[in-house]
Amino acid sequence: MxxxxxxxxxxxxxxxxxxxxxxxxxxxxxxxxxxxxxxxxxxxxxxxxxxxxxxxxxxxxxxxxxxxxxxxxxxxxxxxxxxxxxxxxxxxxxxxxxxxxxxxxxxxxxxxxxxxxxxxxxxxxxxxxxxxxxxxxxxxxxxxxxxxxxxxxxxxxxxxxxxxxxxxxxxxxxxxxTAEHHDLVLAIVSHVPHLIAYNIVGTAADLEEVTQSEVVKFSASGFRDFTRIAASDPTMWRDVFLTNRDAVLEMLARFSEDLASLQRAIRWGDGDALFDLFTRTRAIRRNIIEAGQDTAQPNFGREPGSETKPQG
Amino acid sequence: MxxxxxxxxxxxxxxxxxxxxxxxxxxxxxxxxxxxxxxxxxxxxxxxxxxxxxxxxxxxxxxxxxxxxxxxxxxxxxxxxxxxxxxxxxxxxxxxxxxxxxxxxxxxxxxxxxxxxxxxxxxxxxxxxxxxxxxxxxxxxxxxxxxxxxxxxxxxxxxxxxxxxxxxxxxxxxxxxTAEHHDLVLAIVSHVPHLIAYNIVGTAADLEEVTQSEVVKFSASGFRDFTRIAASDPTMWRDVFLTNRDAVLEMLARFSEDLASLQRAIRWGDGDALFDLFTRTRAIRRNIIEAGQDTAQPNFGREPGSETKPQG
Known part of the structure; x- marks a missing residue:
């Protein structure tokens, strides 16, 4: 006190x-x-x-x-x-x-x-x-x-x-x-990630060839992480997107451009382009852990047995 | 034994x-x-x-x-x-x-x-x-x-x-x-989520207006979850996208269509469309937790103090 x-x-x-x-x-x-x-x-x-x-x-x-x-x-x-x-x-x-x-x-x-x-x-x-x-x-x-x-x-x-x-x-x-810089930073570190998580969970829910029960059952292979974010408060997030429209649309446009380029790499079998990106992104994870902003435990430490493992 | x-x-x-x-x-x-x-x-x-x-x-x-x-x-x-x-x-x-x-x-x-x-x-x-x-x-x-x-x-x-x-x-x-059904299911629950995570981490790394140190610092607002997935093994994942090309491209096309529609809802201020999706996706998270495929702890239980909280 x-x-x-x-x-x-x-x-x-x-x-x-x-x-x-x-x-x-x-x-x-x-x-x-x-x-x-x-x-x-x-x-x-x-x-x-x-x-x-x-x-x-x-x-x-x-x-x-x-x-x-x-x-x-x-x-x-x-x-x-x-x-x-x-x-x-x-x-x-x-x-x-x-x-x-x-x-x-x-x-x-x-x-x-x-x-x-x-x-x-x-x-x-x-x-x-x-x-x-x-x-x-x-x-x-x-x-x-x-x-x-x-x-x-x-x-x-x-x-x-x-x-x-x-x-x-x-x-x-x-x-x-400044408020303007805040809105730009948050668009990329928070708003667009939330939108993408909401979106992919919606896409998965709407499939005809893959049942919802399959999506749920096999979610541990990556999908479940997105569902956590996509379980965030709907009213709060609706308001975020309506009020930070310009910054979100700008960051979303960049995301979509980059995704189109990855899609092209997959279609044309450009393994080097994929490998280069996948190597670059690993470094950012390391920086986040070093900055104390996330746990170094594999799978966020949520799996039984994983807690005792050294950091990779 | x-x-x-x-x-x-x-x-x-x-x-x-x-x-x-x-x-x-x-x-x-x-x-x-x-x-x-x-x-x-x-x-x-x-x-x-x-x-x-x-x-x-x-x-x-x-x-x-x-x-x-x-x-x-x-x-x-x-x-x-x-x-x-x-x-x-x-x-x-x-x-x-x-x-x-x-x-x-x-x-x-x-x-x-x-x-x-x-x-x-x-x-x-x-x-x-x-x-x-x-x-x-x-x-x-x-x-x-x-x-x-x-x-x-x-x-x-x-x-x-x-x-x-x-x-x-x-x-x-x-x-x-069947192998074909497996590849379709995995495209949506695993391969496309990984691709999207790699992609947004790449997009964030390439920004001019927002520095990489800001992205790292403020990552706890959503972005950090994506960096965990985007830290997965580059060789393994390059091979996944090269060998499950058709199913990945199909699911990616659906994801992008849905995202374009969300983008339009943001541009035109259609709050109801956003709210409806954000409510629907919450239910899938609940199903995954009930199926024992993820922890019910907030933030995957990785935050100090959150472990003791009841489930929301």
Missing amino acids: TEPLFEKLALIGIGLIGSSIALNAKASGLARHVAITTRRKETLAKAEALGLGDSYHLEAAEAVKDADFVILCVPVGVCGAITREIAPHLNAGAIVSDVGSVKAAVIGQMAPHLPQGVQFVPAHPLAGTEHSGPEAGFPELFRNRWCILTPLAETDPEAVERVKAFWEAMGANVEAM | TEPLFEKLALIGIGLIGSSIALNAKASGLARHVAITTRRKETLAKAEALGLGDSYHLEAAEAVKDADFVILCVPVGVCGAITREIAPHLNAGAIVSDVGSVKAAVIGQMAPHLPQGVQFVPAHPLAGTEHSGPEAGFPELFRNRWCILTPLAETDPEAVERVKAFWEAMGANVEAM
């Missing part, structure tokens, strides 16, 4: 990210009071049963009263409407942040509603699992993960420092960049 | 699959003698240092002498040449098998060289990790995985039964189907 960084933290939305923030903030005493809001009664009841906060509200406007830190933990598509709703009730000097996977569109939707004197520090913790809802959260979710801040030109640097300290206390590494 | 199923098992090739078979067969006494062959001196020395077999040979022709079970554990591209080489030295009544990820092409390459009286039972254990080489093997690799047999019309059913018993003793579930 340290001295609280904030007196009252209001979390709007209590899914995987919101509940993980709540659990961590409560455990480490980062905020003296954690107020939890969600529009759905059943979800709020779950959050209360899990003891995630100090007060529980169906109205976001009520939860943000006297809060010095407000975080929107909702799909990016509703950030604008919620900001308009809470704006009149925000304390002067309060810091408002979010956890959205898209930054330029979220800023465009939120910033116009925020009153003078409120500090806006958009944030995106790069952490998550394929599970969603308040039961899915756990306090270590952000440990050794990155949290990207995309402050506006007019944001008070002191507010940025406080949000940085908050995420560092959660165990995350913090980096700042 | 049970009564050995075979007197002498000859393993040609001692990579991830060969070494896992060797370790399992030795531990469970499935074969009285395990002979190991590989063409590279250094690899053979490693296999010997690891104590994987009972005898070690640089010449496959020598290892298969008096063997009643011979398994080729090599990339599919060299199966034909090796079969031609060992054919004159095979015992009458010996069973010859393989572990190749492609079946029709492998049968086409191997069958013509095999002498009368030798039983050919092509097999494909659907198991592996992104690591390769004799150090990568572990005896539990096949546990609860599927092994597909694609016997020829002329194969003696008794030989098929013995190979089935062998793989079941390794912990695998065994299913038989």
Whole structure:
């Protein structure tokens, strides 16, 4: 326990990210009071049963009263409407942040509603699992993960420092960049991979010659990894693609060009082109493991017996 | 320890699959003698240092002498040449098998060289990790995985039964189907997923606006899962795409059509189309977990703290 960084933290939305923030903030005493809001009664009841906060509200406007830190933990598509709703009730000097996977569109939707004197520090913790809802959260979710801040030109640097300290206390590494660059980076490291995973799972489900039960049965040969990502929250991901459209379309075009070229190599039997690519990609995996961003265990360590093996 | 199923098992090739078979067969006494062959001196020395077999040979022709079970554990591209080489030295009544990820092409390459009286039972254990080489093997690799047999019309059913018993003793579930159907099923559950993973890792590596260090740093947001698959053995996978060309091109065409349609939905802001697909794909993940083909742990259980969470 340290001295609280904030007196009252209001979390709007209590899914995987919101509940993980709540659990961590409560455990480490980062905020003296954690107020939890969600529009759905059943979800709020779950959050209360899990003891995630100090007060529980169906109205976001009520939860943000006297809060010095407000975080929107909702799909990016509703950030604008919620900001308009809470704006009149925000304390002067309060810091408002979010956890959205898209930054330029979220800023465009939120910033116009925020009153003078409120500090806006958009944030995106790069952490998550394929599970969603308040039961899915756990306090270590952000440990050794990155949290990207995309402050506006007019944001008070002191507010940025406080949000940085908050995420560092959660165990995350913090980096700042422009919203536009964030959206481009995330398009390739997150949005397009998710889209491709969703797409191939859909393609497999629609086959006539291969049954769904065969797809399920034999999935351990590669396919199952894609299904994990394709089990991510549908609302959140729909909003990501609708709001980061340009960057996603740009990266998708590159992906498709490259795939067409691989397809051509297969059709014409160009084994060297395949071998060269397959060798190059191995190096990137090594870099990710060295950077501490994934486990070195084969098959992510999920197979019995594999845990004890040395790294290849 | 049970009564050995075979007197002498000859393993040609001692990579991830060969070494896992060797370790399992030795531990469970499935074969009285395990002979190991590989063409590279250094690899053979490693296999010997690891104590994987009972005898070690640089010449496959020598290892298969008096063997009643011979398994080729090599990339599919060299199966034909090796079969031609060992054919004159095979015992009458010996069973010859393989572990190749492609079946029709492998049968086409191997069958013509095999002498009368030798039983050919092509097999494909659907198991592996992104690591390769004799150090990568572990005896539990096949546990609860599927092994597909694609016997020829002329194969003696008794030989098929013995190979089935062998793989079941390794912990695998065994299913038989035609080579053609195998190649179609594997194209969608394994080959195309691998190609896509290799492709997106290549696309990310080639970007100008996003640096490679950013791609590595922020990979936990989805990309890292693809890099695991894209770290698979380059030679093995080159051969897979060259030898299962038609099925891969067919499945790839479907994947690309579906992706073009998703791309259009993003461009035109069709949120319902995205939401519908993203909901449908979640069900397939659930089926895979229920079928025991993947862990229910979020993020494959690789994150600290996530292990204790209930399933979402």
